[in-house]
Amino acid sequence: MTDAIELPIAVNSDVVVVRQRVRTSAQEVGLSLVDQTKVVTAASELARNTLVYAGGGRVRIEVVNNGARGGLRLTFADEGPGIPDLELALTDGWTTGGGLGLGLSGSRRLVDEFDLESKPGEGTRVTVVKWAR
């Protein structure tokens, strides 16, 4: 069974909508309260990154299964300027946007799977998965 929804990330209020929708899906797949909080926080960071660094994009929220275990996969995609140095972008404290530099590196710690693809000039795609325990 795969359910998926796609939401735009174009304005600030969309970040709030993404948080709320991810929360609902996280409850539906049976994530614990702590894991719900972690994945919603990661979604908030990544949605804000999409808005701030790429000027907008979208997120796909999917329910996924691995045997009996359910999980949530979030894919944030944009056609922004891309990230020239992925390793640097994943370093705690590194920022080009005036933030704390915890968005990418911190989100990675909050989820079970984290994948970052980016091509300068073409865009960025961040995929994260949180599994129910």
Added chain:
Amino acid sequence: MERVPVLKLGDILIVSIQIDLQDQGVLALQEDLADAVVESGARGVIIDITAVEIVDSFIGRMLATIASISRVLDAETIVVGMRPAVAITLVELGLSLGGVRTALNLEKGVALLEDRDNAGTVAVPK
């Protein structure tokens, strides 16, 4: 844009965040609080986040910034009511909220501020 009301109780300002704030709302709260501290001459600010379901790096930075701003304006900030899941997530995210005082609930937050006010005038031997 939704705004969070700032309440005054004696020389303490109390803010309780009850809605999922978007980033502009967070920045507006920062400014409203700085204005309110100066206008009221408050000595303490309590931010109640009992109803807040997540604290991401943006909100975390706002809390730290409010604490710094109010310190410069001679008021102490105490964040109260953080949920356990929020605390776990915040630390894993990499935010330590250094410089922000916390208390488990509003009552303890108020007590902390009162202790501080009394500390300068009376020594309390126990």
